[in-house]
Amino acid sequence: MFEPGIKEKIEKAQYKLTQQRKAVLEVMQDKQGEHLSAEEVLQEARKKVPNLGIATVYRTLERLAAIEVLYKTIFEEGKYRFELSDQAEHQHHHIICMACGKIYEVDEAMLDSLEKHLEKEGFEIVNHQLKIYAYCPECKEK
Amino acid sequence: MFEPGIKEKIEKAQYKLTQQRKAVLEVMQDKQGEHLSAEEVLQEARKKVPNLGIATVYRTLERLAAIEVLYKTIFEEGKYRFELSDQAEHQHHHIICMACGKIYEVDEAMLDSLEKHLEKEGFEIVNHQLKIYAYCPECKEK
DNA sequence: ATAAGTGCAAAGAATTTGCAGTTAC
DNA sequence: GTAACTGCAAATTCTTTGCACTTAT
Numbered sequence: 001m002f003e004p005g006i007k008e009k010i011e012k013a014q015y016k017l018t019q020q021r022k023a024v025l026e027v028m029q030d031k032q033g034e035h036l037s038a039e040e041v042l043q044e045a046r047k048k049v050p051n052l053g054i055a056t057v058y059r060t061l062e063r064l065a066a067i068e069v070l071y072k073t074i075f076e077e078g079k080y081r082f083e084l085s086d087q088a089e090h091q092h093h094h095i096i097c098m099a100c101g102k103i104y105e106v107d108e109a110m111l112d113s114l115e116k117h118l119e120k121e122g123f124e125i126v127n128h129q130l131k132i133y134a135y136c137p138e139c140k141e142k
Numbered sequence: 143m144f145e146p147g148i149k150e151k152i153e154k155a156q157y158k159l160t161q162q163r164k165a166v167l168e169v170m171q172d173k174q175g176e177h178l179s180a181e182e183v184l185q186e187a188r189k190k191v192p193n194l195g196i197a198t199v200y201r202t203l204e205r206l207a208a209i210e211v212l213y214k215t216i217f218e219e220g221k222y223r224f225e226l227s228d229q230a231e232h233q234h235h236h237i238i239c240m241a242c243g244k245i246y247e248v249d250e251a252m253l254d255s256l257e258k259h260l261e262k263e264g265f266e267i268v269n270h271q272l273k274i275y276a277y278c279p280e281c282k283e284k
Numbered sequence: 285a286t287a288a289g290t291g292c293a294a295a296g297a298a299t300t301t302g303c304a305g306t307t308a309c
Numbered sequence: 310g311t312a313a314c315t316g317c318a319a320a321t322t323c324t325t326t327g328c329a330c331t332t333a334t
Contacts, residue, residue, distance in 0.1 A: 014313095015313090015314095016307080016308050016309070016312095016313060016314065017308075017309095018307070018308070018313090018314060018315080019307090020314080020315070021314090037298090038298080038299080039298085051315095051316075052315090052316085053315070053316040053317065054298095054299090054316095055299090055300075055301080055315080055316070055317080055318095056314080056315055056316070058298090058299060058300075059300090059314085059315085060314095072218075073218070073271065074216055074217075074218055074220060075216075075273070076214075076215070076216055076273075078216060078220075078222070078297090078298085078323090078324085079297085079298060079299090080220070080298085080299085092269075092271045092272075093271065093272040093273075093274070094271070094272070094273050094274070095273075095274045095276055095278070096273060096274070096275055096276070097276065097277060097278040097281055100278065100280070100281055102278060104278065106272065106274070114274075118274070118276070121279065122278075122279030122282060123274075123276045123277065123278055123279060123282070124276055124277040124282050125274060125275070125276040126275045126276055126277070127234075127274075127275040128272060128273060128274040128275065129215065129234045129235070129236070129272070129273040129274075129275075130234075130235040130236070130248065130270060130271070130272045130273075131217070131218075131235075131236050131237075131238060131270060131271040131272075131273070132235070132236070132237045132238070132248070132256075132260070132265075132267060132269075132270040132271075133238055133267075133268045133269040133270065133271070134237055134238070134239065134260070134265045134266055134267040134268055135239060135265065135266040135268070136237070136239040136242065136244060136246065136264075136265055137263065137264030137265060138242070139239055139242055140264060140265070140266050156288095157288090157289095158287090158288060158289065158332080158333050158334070159333075159334095160288090160289060160290080160332070160333070161332090162289080162290070163289090179323090180323080180324080181323085193290095193291075194290090194291085195290070195291040195292065196291095196323095196324090197290080197291070197292080197293095197324090197325075197326080198289080198290055198291070200323095200324060200325070201289080201290085201325090202289095204325095220298085220299085220322090220323085221322085221323060221324090222323085222324085
């Protein structure tokens with residue numbers, strides 16, 4: 001029913017597997033590879049649980065991201081988006097088409113000669129932005 | 143008064159150089175290298191124009207970003223931040239400390255052996271995220 | 285002179301929270 | 310049985326907009 005690892009993470013975290021959470025998880029699995037906003041998840045999940053509330057969706061997504069079942073991120077449009085995180089160590093490199101908004105995943109190994117590679121594949125790179133989450137030298141000491 | 147290029151960009155765009163815009167620009171120059179939210183700009187700029195309104199700050203930041211005097215971005219905290227963009231071709235690589243939230247700039251040339259370099263400098267990298275803005279092959283054709 | 289810009293307050297959009305009722309374990 | 314979860318509506322936070330007044334050119 002759920003992909004390997006998911007049920008274990010939920011049990012370990014002692015989350016109750018409610019109808020609502022099942023619906024959200026199923027949506028995230030069905031839409032694997034897509035980056036969904038809370039509103040988009042709500043629309044899909046309501047097909048299974050019609051009177052599902054948006055607050056529940058937000059709470060569920062937040063909780064699932066906390067145990068790394070989902071990955072939460074934000075793009076320049078200004079709202080949070082979620083995707084199923086298939087591997088714990090999944091690094092997130094996104095290519096956002098400036099025309100259609102489609103989001104492509106970039107493989108970690110490609111990072112080095114990335115732009116050349118992508119241009120060979122037909123992308124026209126306009127800009128890129130790297131965000132590194134780390135502890136800075138001062139904070140690391142403490 | 144203003145850094146080279148700024149006044150030219152404003153004249154070219156035919157923006158009026160009002161007291162409010164001057165104040166915002168001065169703040170951005172004084173805080174060069176920092177990433178300021180609209181609210182933070184307001185607080186600083188009110189030292190010069192006490193009854194400055196937040197709407198004017200938003201409008202000013204938006205307009206200055208449109209002509210690339212400022213660079214607008216968003217971090218995981220979920221609100222927009224602005225910085226003075228010193229070069230047109232400035233690529234933005236940010237290191238965000240997970241403890242103190244301080245934002246460091248990463249030099250473009252460092253991208254390749256980036257992590258090793260940073261770890262040598264004392265950062266502890268937790269995760270990183272690359273966002274590439276581009277036209278995808280399908281959209282490029284049109 | 286006049287088109288553009290401003291401040292205020294109201295409206296919008298995304299997200300969070302309080303609370304009484306419901307459900308998984 | 311009970312602690313956790315839910316839906317609803319109200320509250321928050323960030324940002325945008327309408328409008329009458331003001332200002333830079």
